[in-house]
Amino acid sequence: MREWLKKNNFLVRKIHSLLGIFPVGVFLTEHLITNSFATFGPEVYNEKIEWIQSMPYLFALEVGFIFVPLLFHALFGFVFLWAWKDNSSRYRYARNWLYTLQRVTGIIAFVFIGYHVWEFRIETALNGKPVDFELVANEMVNIRAFLFYIVGISATVFHFTNGIWSFLVHWGITVGPKSQRIAGYVCAGLGVALLYIGLDALWAFR
Numbered sequence: 001m002r003e004w005l006k007k008n009n010f011l012v013r014k015i016h017s018l019l020g021i022f023p024v025g026v027f028l029t030e031h032l033i034t035n036s037f038a039t040f041g042p043e044v045y046n047e048k049i050e051w052i053q054s055m056p057y058l059f060a061l062e063v064g065f066i067f068v069p070l071l072f073h074a075l076f077g078f079v080f081l082w083a084w085k086d087n088s089s090r091y092r093y094a095r096n097w098l099y100t101l102q103r104v105t106g107i108i109a110f111v112f113i114g115y116h117v118w119e120f121r122i123e124t125a126l127n128g129k130p131v132d133f134e135l136v137a138n139e140m141v142n143i144r145a146f147l148f149y150i151v152g153i154s155a156t157v158f159h160f161t162n163g164i165w166s167f168l169v170h171w172g173i174t175v176g177p178k179s180q181r182i183a184g185y186v187c188a189g190l191g192v193a194l195l196y197i198g199l200d201a202l203w204a205f206r
């Protein structure tokens, strides 16, 4: 495995990086926006969820466009964590801190997404429970679950939007300091917007 990884390092990193944006990041954005229908009340939310659940080939789409790419990204994310050199305490540069936070939020996102998928997708399917507004609202009554979701959503949004910044560097799209600075502002703005969308939707279930 070690030898194989060494040989294919470039390709694996490129695939890992690309999957973080498409389809995983695109799906994350869509998922946060879809859940915002909760701000219009239970009826509207349930109608949208039912529409999604009635989609043809839903299971194949979920496996092909969400689970497999996310698992690939997460598993190789853990492999790359081995090579993690933490410079954040030695150098005070913001980029070192963001590099460290990218890795820490990846681990938090893994735990959060694993729990979230188990709770609202796998366990409900196994027990034939309907997934609707009431189910989520009942969970969010519990303050510990609510706080866990705040941390999970915040970490995942940070990981994605800070990840867009490093994706642009890794793919040679932002090369100079000026374009990297502008990308930094754009990614921070996108992060704030997505965080608002995610937390506002979460609040609607309380």
Ligand code: HEM
Pocket (backbone or CB within 6 Å): 016, 017, 018, 019, 020, 021, 024, 025, 028, 073, 074, 075, 076, 077, 078, 080, 081, 102, 103, 106, 107, 109, 110, 111, 156, 159, 160, 162, 163, 164, 166, 167, 168, 170
């Ligand atoms: C919604 C889930 C996730 C999204 C949208 C996402 C997105 C991204 C993006 C866009 C990047 C930047 C790629 C680049 O620098 O070229 C990235 C990097 C990374 N991700 Fe994720 N990710 C997610 C979940 C995870 C999980 C669960 C892990 C598990 C540990 C993880 C670990 C990593 C690591 C270690 C990096 C840095 C790779 C490197 O620069 O060497 N990610 N992610």
